[in-house]
Amino acid sequence: MDKRGARFGTIVALVAVVFSLRSAPAGAQAVPKQLRIAVGIDADTLDPAGQTTTTVANMVDYFFETLVDMDYAKNEVGPRLATQWQTSRDGLTYTFQLRQGVTFHDGTPMTAAAVKSTFDRLLDPKTKVPLRGALLAGIKTVDVVDDTTVRFSMSQPNPLLLRNLTYTTTAIISPAALARAGDRFGLAPVGAGTGPYTFKEWRRGESILVERTPTYWGKKPSFEEVLFQVVPDAGTRETMVLAGNVHLAMLPPAPDIKNLRKNPRVTLVEAATDRVIFLAMNNQWGPFKDARVRQAMNYAINKKALLTSILFDLGTVEASACPAMMFGHSPMQEGGWPYDPAKAKQLLAEAGYRDGFDVEFLAPKGRYIQDFEFAQGAAAQLRNVKIRATVSTMDWPTYVATITQPVDRSRTQLFILGWAWVVLDCDGVLFGQFHSSQQPPSGLASAFYKSEKVDDLLVKARTTVDVAQRATLYKDAQTQIWNDAPWVFLWSQKWYVATVKNLEGVHITPIEKWDAIYATWK
Amino acid sequence: MGRYIVHRLALALLTLVGVTVVIFLLIRLIPGDPARIIAGLLASDDEVRRLRVDLGLTHPLHVQYLIFFTGLLHGNLGISAATRAPVLEEIALRLRPTVLLAVSSIAVATLMGLAAGIVSATRRYSILDYVAMTLAVLGVSIPVFWLGLMLMLLFAVYLHWLPAGGYGTPASFILPTIALAAFSMGIIARITRSSLLETLSQDYVRTARAKGVPRHGVVLRHALKNALIPVLTVIGLQFGTLLGGAVLTETTFAWPGMGRLLVNSILSRDYPVIQGIVLTFAAMFAVVNLLIDLLYAYVDPRIHYG
Numbered sequence: 159m160d161k162r163g164a165r166f167g168t169i170v171a172l173v174a175v176v177f178s179l180r181s182a183p184a185g186a187q188a189v190p191k192q193l194r195i196a197v198g199i200d201a202d203t204l205d206p207a208g209q210t211t212t213t214v215a216n217m218v219d220y221f222f223e224t225l226v227d228m229d230y231a232k233n234e235v236g237p238r239l240a241t242q243w244q245t246s247r248d249g250l251t252y253t254f255q256l257r258q259g260v261t262f263h264d265g266t267p268m269t270a271a272a273v274k275s276t277f278d279r280l281l282d283p284k285t286k287v288p289l290r291g292a293l294l295a296g297i298k299t300v301d302v303v304d305d306t307t308v309r310f311s312m313s314q315p316n317p318l319l320l321r322n323l324t325y326t327t328t329a330i331i332s333p334a335a336l337a338r339a340g341d342r343f344g345l346a347p348v349g350a351g352t353g354p355y356t357f358k359e360w361r362r363g364e365s366i367l368v369e370r371t372p373t374y375w376g377k378k379p380s381f382e383e384v385l386f387q388v389v390p391d392a393g394t395r396e397t398m399v400l401a402g403n404v405h406l407a408m409l410p411p412a413p414d415i416k417n418l419r420k421n422p423r424v425t426l427v428e429a430a431t432d433r434v435i436f437l438a439m440n441n442q443w444g445p446f447k448d449a450r451v452r453q454a455m456n457y458a459i460n461k462k463a464l465l466t467s468i469l470f471d472l473g474t475v476e477a478s479a480c481p482a483m484m485f486g487h488s489p490m491q492e493g494g495w496p497y498d499p500a501k502a503k504q505l506l507a508e509a510g511y512r513d514g515f516d517v518e519f520l521a522p523k524g525r526y527i528q529d530f531e532f533a534q535g536a537a538a539q540l541r542n543v544k545i546r547a548t549v550s551t552m553d554w555p556t557y558v559a560t561i562t563q564p565v566d567r568s569r570t571q572l573f574i575l576g577w578a579w580v581v582l583d584c585d586g587v588l589f590g591q592f593h594s595s596q597q598p599p600s601g602l603a604s605a606f607y608k609s610e611k612v613d614d615l616l617v618k619a620r621t622t623v624d625v626a627q628r629a630t631l632y633k634d635a636q637t638q639i640w641n642d643a644p645w646v647f648l649w650s651q652k653w654y655v656a657t658v659k660n661l662e663g664v665h666i667t668p669i670e671k672w673d674a675i676y677a678t679w680k
Numbered sequence: 681m682g683r684y685i686v687h688r689l690a691l692a693l694l695t696l697v698g699v700t701v702v703i704f705l706l707i708r709l710i711p712g713d714p715a716r717i718i719a720g721l722l723a724s725d726d727e728v729r730r731l732r733v734d735l736g737l738t739h740p741l742h743v744q745y746l747i748f749f750t751g752l753l754h755g756n757l758g759i760s761a762a763t764r765a766p767v768l769e770e771i772a773l774r775l776r777p778t779v780l781l782a783v784s785s786i787a788v789a790t791l792m793g794l795a796a797g798i799v800s801a802t803r804r805y806s807i808l809d810y811v812a813m814t815l816a817v818l819g820v821s822i823p824v825f826w827l828g829l830m831l832m833l834l835f836a837v838y839l840h841w842l843p844a845g846g847y848g849t850p851a852s853f854i855l856p857t858i859a860l861a862a863f864s865m866g867i868i869a870r871i872t873r874s875s876l877l878e879t880l881s882q883d884y885v886r887t888a889r890a891k892g893v894p895r896h897g898v899v900l901r902h903a904l905k906n907a908l909i910p911v912l913t914v915i916g917l918q919f920g921t922l923l924g925g926a927v928l929t930e931t932t933f934a935w936p937g938m939g940r941l942l943v944n945s946i947l948s949r950d951y952p953v954i955q956g957i958v959l960t961f962a963a964m965f966a967v968v969n970l971l972i973d974l975l976y977a978y979v980d981p982r983i984h985y986g
Contacts, residue, residue, distance in 0.1 A: 165774060200944075201716070202948075203763060210718070210719060210720030211720065254704075286731065286734070287727065288719040288720050288723035288725065288727050288731075288732075289722060290724070290727055291724025291726060291727060292723075292724065298982055338720070341764070342765075344764060345765055357854075361936070362763070362765075362936070363773065363936035363937075363940065363941060364847060364936035387846060387934065388934060388936070389845055389846075389934040390931050390934065390940065391825075391932055391934070393932075394829075394844060394845045394931075394932055394933065397829065397833065397837055397844045397845070398836075398843075398844045398845055398846075398934075400836075400837045401832070401836035401844045401846050402840070403836065403839065403843050403845070403846065405970065533869065553712075553947065555710075555711070555712025555713070555714075555947065555948060555949050556712050558716055558717060558721070559711040559716070560711070562716065576722075579722070580722070590722075599725065601725065601726045639860045
């Protein structure tokens with residue numbers, strides 16, 4: 159062996175030594191006292207009323223509870239702090255019987271008075287409640303009937319009310335704890351909840367710590383403490399779960415998903431959600447005014463190919479504007495609009511665009527799974543039918559400012575948007591995205607689609623109590639929207655977390671939350 | 681000297697007032713509505729409008745600036761639009777991790793950089809020189825997020841020696857310090873080498889050698905001290921930059937520092953926090969620069985201020 163070979167041999171030996179030093183991965187260990195979860199963002203507020211972001215609400219759910227709970231397996235509303243409820247025939251009165259013997263973490267009892275004060279606060283315009291309009295529409299007053307009974311009186315029926323009351327925003331707060339915390343309630347809601355875990359400490363920018371509630375009324379979780387660690391970088395979250403520094407990491411990098419699915423040291427938990435991803439066309443802009451052009455756009459894009467090759471199958475092609483798990487969903491066409499470039503060309507020719515046209519295509523970067531990346535793929539497919547799309551991106555606040563310009567000032571032509579609602583009902587996506595009253599600046603129906611028929615159906619659907627009738631109204635609305643094609647209908651996204659192998663019983667809910675309160679260690 | 685310091689501080693104060701105006705206008709020039717971003721896409725227009733009033737965004741610009749500036753004179757940087765906590769508190773929470781990381785990185789970078797620079801200069805064109813200068817070039821040119829991820833893979837995922845990310849234990853400092861120090865170390869090493877080489881070729885060094893001063897004495901006592909001025913300048917600039925928070929390092933290592941807070945605030949258009957942080961950075965930079973200038977006088981007695 160010559161000298162250089164010897165030197166190389168030494169290096170190899172050194173590397174071998176270094177790698178032999180690696181200790182065994184965290185297997186066959188005792189149950190850790192603390193479950194550590196890597197989250198991508200820090201909270202802005204821990205006040206349930208102030209929630210805007212699902213991941214933050216997800217953490218708040220550990221220590222606050224709502225009146226009713228969503229059973230995603232059965233897709234129906236179940237009991238939580240309320241054990242039973244009755245709805246009046248006209249849909250104007252709801253009466254809730256509260257669970258008895260529940261105390262807040264500060265020791266005060268959870269009573270009808272506490273429920274009333276929670277909702278009085280939510281309805282008070284002085285309280286910052288970003289989702290007020292979305293969740294509390296129609297509630298006139300909330301009254302104490304007796305110590306364990308409350309009555310909600312409505313100014314108009316709201317068929318969504320029960321589902322809305324499952325969302326974090328409406329969680330019940332201890333009036334005593336709220337008064338004690340004053341202005342700092344959102345930063346340190348000490349003792350204010352009833353949940354299986356109790357809020358302990360929020361180190362801003364770093365972590366949130368909760369500990370098991372000794373006096374919890376329901377089933378006790380396995381872990382004594384849960385630490386939510388703020389890890390903004392997806393690659394770092396993945397590394398931390400691989401190193402065993404955390405036990406669960408939300409949203410590892412999408413391009414690594416295939417490897418993680420095969421990695422024996424971690425479990426990838428993934429599930430479909432209600433977030434629809436679509437290309438919004440400005441229906442008031444040039445070629446997109448013509449429904450045939452919009453239909454051609456739908457024929458020109460191969461959704462399945464984009465999903466498989468660019469999104470690593472982290473999505474499901476949607477068969478309607480309202481995604482599959484929503485109440486009122488009605489599939490229009492399995493597998494979405496078929497991929498048919500010839501048909502697209504024919505429709506374009508009929509509309510007078512035999513030579514295609516130029517279009518500005520806006521895509522965010524890192525907001526939705528592989529967004530900017532699949533925009534390139536979609537643009538390439540559009541080029542095959544002579545639609546010349548130029549993809550560009552901008553930071554999120556600028557993006558939002560751009561797509562929320564009113565129609566006379568809007569410069570948008572084609573852009574990516576994802577829309578998810580916090581409760582599983584078609585109202586959230588259809589009314590918000592297609593009712594003409596919701597066009598910017600008053601809402602985010604930024605495709606500027608307008609159909610009197612759809613407007614009419616959607617208003618009826620949100621005030622009708624009868625379930626079967628609502629389903630029919632939504633079916634009609636979805637049919638009209640599907641055929642008018644104001645969007646290029648794409649897919650609904652999956653949501654996913656990676657956990658260490660020992661952690662079991664972690665689920666993903668359809669509203670982009672992880673469900674790990676009752677996870678166990680094996 | 682005393683008068684010089686007062687003069688410099690007064691100038692720094694004036695600069696800071698300029699900074700308030702520039703940053704105030706600059707962040708309002710970039711598009712994006714803070715109220716809409718903070719309230720989220722699902723918030724109704726009423727809520728967004730109410731928030732806009734709450735945040736004081738409905739006042740004309742000059743009124744907004746006056747409110748901000750009057751608050752500043754009272755030592756009040758305002759309230760974060762996102763968390764509703766005082767901006768001073770938000771900054772204070774992140775200052776410690778940032779300063780600690782900056783100090784440990786600049787210490788490591790200075791020690792290693794100086795050592796590598798001295799070795800390269802005195803053993804020019806030797807294998808040690810090549811190794812040191814290759815490392816220096818790598819340190820300057822490897823992107824910190826990549827270096828960070830590689831360090832994590834080796835020391836956290838394979839070896840299980842150190843945590844991959846997070847802040848707190850002494851062990852958690854090691855990887856971010858190395859990742860962050862690499863760049864400064866490279867620059868310090870290169871500047872030390874070239875500056876020292878230049879000094880070593882001067883007449884007085886030859887004289888010192890001729891009269892029989894031991895080699896290390898010549899280098900360390902006679903040459904190094906004279907070669908140090910440009911090195912100090914670079915160390916000062918590097919330290920000022922590190923104090924400004926290392927966004928990429930902080931993001932890669934989940935470090936709860938100022939750089940990340942600044943980027944998050946920009947992404948949520950949290951004007952009061954952006955203003956507060958930029959002002960803090962500017963103030964720290966001014967102080968570090970002043971200290972470095974004073975150090976010149978110590979290193980080179982020919983320089984004096986007055």
